[in-house]
Amino acid sequence: MSNNNIFETNFINVYSKEPFLSKSKAEMMIKNSKDTLKEMMGEDQKPNNKTGLLVGKVQSGKTANFLALISTSFDNGYDIALVFAGKENKLYNQNCDRISELFSKQDILKRDLKPLVKVIKNDKENDDVLKWINNGTKIVIIAMKENVSFDRIQTLLKKNENLVNKKFLIIDDEGDQGTLNANAFYENKNATKWNSEISHIRELIRNYSFITVTATPYANLFIDEKDIFLPKFIKRIIPDENYTGLDAFHSEESNNIIIIPEKDMILGKEHDVRFNQNLSIRKAVSTFLISAALKCIDLKINASEMLIHNSEKKIVHENIKSNIQNIIQLQMDYSKKRSDSIEFKKGYMNFINLGFEKVLNRKANISNKLDKELIKLVTESLPGIEISIINQNYKKNSQIHDDPLTIYIGAAMIERGVTFKNLTTVYMSREAKQANVDTLLQRGRWFGYRRQTIEYIKIFLSDKLKSRFEILRQLEEEMWDELGRLENGEYGSIEEWIKNIHFRLGDRKLQMNLTRKGVSPKMSKGYLKSWFSQTKVKLRSNEFEKNMLQKLKKEAIPLKFGNIKHGLKEFNNISEFELYMGESFESFLDKVNIDKSLWNAYAKNAINTNVNLILMRPDLDEKAYRTVFEENQEINLFAAGSAEYSFSTMDIESKNFYFGDRKIDLYQINANKITILVYSLEIKFVNKNSNLIASWKNEVCYAVHFPKTNHIYAYKKT
Template sequence: MTKKIKEIQGFIDNKTIYNLDVGLNNYFINNFYNKIIEDINNNKYDRKYFSQLQNNLNRINVELKDYKHESAIIVGEVQSGKTNNIIGAVCQAMDLNYDLIILLGGTNNNLLEQFKARMYNTFENRKSYFKLETSHSEIEFSNHMKNNERVIILSLKEDDNLEKIYREIEFSEDLLKNKKILLIDDECDYATVGKYKKSPNINNESNHKYFKRNYILKWTKIYELINNILIKSSGKYLGITATPYANIIAKHNNFLWPRKILKLESSENYTGIDFFKKNSYCYKIIEKKDIQSAVKYFLVVSSILKYIKYKFNNFQMLINCDSKNSGQESIKSSVTNLINHLNKIMNIKIFKTIIDEVIEDGAFLKTLVINCNIQELYDIAKKNLADMFENIDIWNQNYENKIKESNLQIIIGSTLISRGYTFPNLLVEVITLSRQQKQPIDTLLQRARWFGYRKDNNFYKFMKIFMTQQVYKNYEEAYFVNYNLYNNILSEYVIENSINIIEKIKDYAKTYKTIKLTDKE
């Protein structure tokens, strides 16, 4: 079968993009699988991962083949590899001749850039028409629709981009008749679902809201735009999240409420809340303002890893804090002063004392330290202190946010470091933020950036998560709710009628004292 390839110059921000107007049976998914096999051969994934990924994508494929104007969500645990399943789903949709695929790749530029890199890696030289959208781009795909060319849009999930997509769909309404359209919504429980807001005048509220005491549930602007896009285009909706509580318990007479739930299989190498509960030595209880012990741990253990020539040397430490910029600046100032003080006072004797503090409850680290030359380890630690001092970063909308490839990095932030983004060599995370009232499980679990695939070279044995006693109690209770969701309530990989599980989830969560399902319940 011949392929007509058309190169389009300067269409989006002067980027070069491509178009493929002929469908080839399994062309895209086979190329995607070849990429995964390359990663397996490079020891990025184990071989069992491939069969589990295929199982997941086979179930997604069944859903995509059944083209109906309806919604479903894909549920997989935090940091368990949902991105590969999303990209695989896009490949399957291309093979199934979907005409327009809109992929909402997160709610911030960090997530979008991570998604963009993965998508480009997958579609590189695959001759797909790949259209990247940013907040500065115009969205114009009607000309391609006229030529029966298929379009993939990768977009940030925010009002301006969704407005542009909706306007273009309105403009192309006649062209979209009898077309297959898919909207994939990553992190679909965040920003898409409504929020409770106080309303002194509840009599004039629209039909899109309902009451809860003196609060009302107001659908977000993003929800309304996604809903309008799907209604106008008669498209299919596929949401993806690790924490589907807000989606499941939302009013089930709205279009985005999931009629069907697909549960992803996780690899045996996945290290999530179950794994870390069994390996509780990874946690350390601290007082709310005690960042010093975490910084010392980061210094010592990163030095040990460099001493033993571990495969990576760019390790991250996260400090998860309030979203207020003033609070983040204050934490950065405290960390900077602490590292500066350590640099001034540290000699081998003090360094040994710090080592003893760090390894007092870690047999694995003690064994490693015994075999280290302390002078050499100290020299590394002095260099690491200078590295840490230069790389204390706040991640929010006011700063450039990126992982540094060859440095130790201390990252301070809130939402931008709490959802979706993967920190590949996360060594330390600090979480002291808690509420007096019940903590929502979805927020708690999304903050757990230490979940993921941390068994490679026993990396989890080097990790340490610092949290207050209250936060630890929150995670203990969240474990039971999460376990019940994935193992009992979602007992099958495909739930055909999700309305049956709403009350089960609500009833189960009522038994806990420090947590609730979501702020949107």
């Protein structure tokens, strides 16, 4: 590989100046790209024509990472980067801007008066591609996923025989969308058009690496083993500490979520004249204005954005826009009245207080200096609010505005890949009857590098959507843990890992699928294979469990895992463990949701497997607790640990750090053993307003990890 690193140096120089980045972080992206490059090339130092998968999180910086990979590839002999930059104009334009910005800097633009990189966005420049390459120029071809672009690229390749011998890096951004065969599930159906077109482009090129980039890789993992788009290697794009994702917005501690009452869910639908009565949307608009004003005062950030996503129907978008315009006009009229008038007090101040109560948990006090300033800012901002519909009817004119306050209304076109950097409020009530994990997760436009502004962000969701996002948080946590173990070499080949991976999707009543049915003929609902944990709190722990807990507290040997002390009780085999649990054994199985017949089948195959029973944090005694929302009774047992930046360099036996309950199986003392965690907790039940309504003390909860040498059978890729 070449030592010439002009493109890597340029990337580091450019991205060192980006918000939330630094020189060290840009250098880390390049280091990760070099690791990926090793997977992309064969022993002959040529591209190996394999599919790789880069998995990030929603709005976590995937674009910057694939630009780092392009830079590294150019420094190591690749000639052309072909970027499939999404299937919607907004994502395509954002990618074009980012790519052009990186490769148009003055220090990389020319060498001996020849351009080092040529970025091509349309077919007018196609005829000069070979000439530029022969002059030593690298080429970046940016294409939208559409038939016209595919035809253009195929024509270019067929016209230039020498071109197909060049080294290509193909980047498929949001590669779980549009690229995969959506007819795979159905027999005797031809492959979908785009799948065929991209496959044909791969056939035309002799030396290439194909890299899929996505935050939702579920469809990519469950396609047929013979499909060329099945990944042969997977790398994670790990976000840094400024990233706020599912764990930040949808944890028990989050105060960002506001529930839309069930009675409001029917409002705002097609031809629904009652939309003006929708108190939730008025609350959301008021909350947006108060949050925006507070953010302006505290952080000196003038711009704020609101997303409204409650229907895919264009007529509903028009209705919503009209009604919000009416809401704003009415408040403008009220605000001009005398402060002692009924209209001002009952009209304007009531509207203002809707937002105050959601943002500041109190009503406004006009004698308070801060409140006075907030009301003044809201009043001044009302005439300048931009309301923009983003859908197919407005495709040509719709854009992301620079106005101080903008409200966007739409559906699919405000989802995947589009970044709203000043997002402050979201109102989402659109519920698919059967939700796909990948589609729903991509709607989370509130995820991203928002650590500075997260306390000002409010998300209005239906109760079902809130529960679904909580399941997504658990699913993502489990998947990332599994991917880390894969990178660390725990599972051997990627083929074996994909064949055995399981995913848990929560209760059936939430009606969730992993991905689109048509894409994968080999998918069934299931569970990640390693951990089974209690996810619900329904019944009080019985006397048998409490007696077992007291016995364990007396007999468990104190043992430090990193810098955290737990208690350990060891058993030579499963039978000894079952005998120790006695009549609490049935409760254990019920709480971790393992069928007894399934356990017995496992026990027969792992009869001599050692069992470690671990009493979690006995030093906390009465102080350990978990918060549970009354309506869904869901619980997240696992306590987090030290931040993980590189699974492969993590020193699990370090005495200074504890890497979290979920990684406790990695400690040497638990190697190749069934590891069962026992928690003694206070369960605090809260209502939708986070008010404490009940408390259960000394509750016994469980989680169990099965060693990879003897996994329990469950649903998997068929």
